[in-house]
Amino acid sequence: MTTAWDFSATTIDGIDRQLADYRGKVALVVNTASQCGFTPQYGPLQELYDTYADRGFVVLGFPCDQFGHQEPGAEEEIATFCESQFGVQFPMFAKVDVNGDGAHPLFRWLKGEKKGILGGAIKWNFTKFLVDPQGNVVKRYGSTTSPQDIAADIEALLPS
Template structure:
């Protein structure tokens, strides 16, 4: 696998999504959780979506329950929580593992492409990867990096 478009993932509604549908877009891939101290970042992610979607940004949320059971709900509960509490309109996916043998292939590729402090592992919820229009990873951001701080990098990636 050599670009974002090589992957498929299960959407939060259970349908299979081909990530090649985001070809030509700038994509922010984030592992999320509903019961984490960083959960309020959903608001910032939604603000990025509202600000830049018309210019070609897509935020993709991947719930993950690998960090202290902070995403215990099923997909319907997660979707309802995100919409009710943060007005999330960007695409959300079914729960995935981001670390270990069962890690989703997309997350294996993201980690292999841009290692972090823990090398080939995701440290915590809300780790973010910015992917360019060409499907290649531009950068990786720590869980504590507020979504608003990515605006400059997103604008550069969106520039013609």
Template sequence: MTTLSDFTATTLTGEERPLSAYAGDVVLVVNTASKCGFTPQYAGLESLYEELRHDGFTVLGFPCNQFGSQEPGSEDEIGEFCQLNYGVSFPMFAKVDVNGDDAHPLFEWLKSEKKGLLGGRIKWNFTKFLVGRDGQVIGRYSPNTEPADLADDVRAALAAPAGTAADRAPDGA
């Protein structure tokens, strides 16, 4: 059975990081963009991360330029933008594609585990996937879902024994 730990991704600084580094954590994977109407969600993601990270929660941000070319910058520019404008301290990764032939394998897996309104495709920036402590996808959330609205689902996943939180979070992105 595939889990989050089976994937690697490149950080904004060019380091290959195995996602097994987050094994045992509840993880929110988000495709992000710096020039999007949803970009202010960075503040909410950071707030949720700061509130719950000591309980075993993390956010993983994956910039994506596939939707309206809303992430045109380099990795250095993305990192600087996120830090200066939103104080982002959660892990950020290099730009990825989330749809199409060049989609990152992590997003191919996430989409196959929780389909959205467009089937397996991601429809826009700031689609969110909640992954339980066991590395399995619990829920998928639309770009319209504010990070604060995920707090109860995240807390439930943090409180649940591994493998039992899957019935608590809704689908629908």
């Protein structure tokens, strides 16, 4: 059986990272963009991370430029923007495609596990996948779902 922890991805600073490093944590995997109407969600995502990180929660941000060319910058620019504008401290990864033939394997798998409004495709930036400590996809949320509205689902998966 495949889990989220079976994949690897390149971090925003160019290091290959095994997602197995997050085994045992609850993760929220998000495709992000810096010039999107949903970009302000970085703030609430960081708040979730701040609130629950010590209980075993992590946000994993994956910049994507497939929707309206809303993530045109290089990784260094993205990292600087996220930290300076929203204080992002959660792990960020290099830009990926989430749809099409070039989609990152993690996102191909995530979409297969939890279909959305467009079936197997991701509709827009800031689609979120909640992953349990064993690496299984528990729930998928669209762009319009505020990170604060996911808090109860995260808490339900965390140890008390």
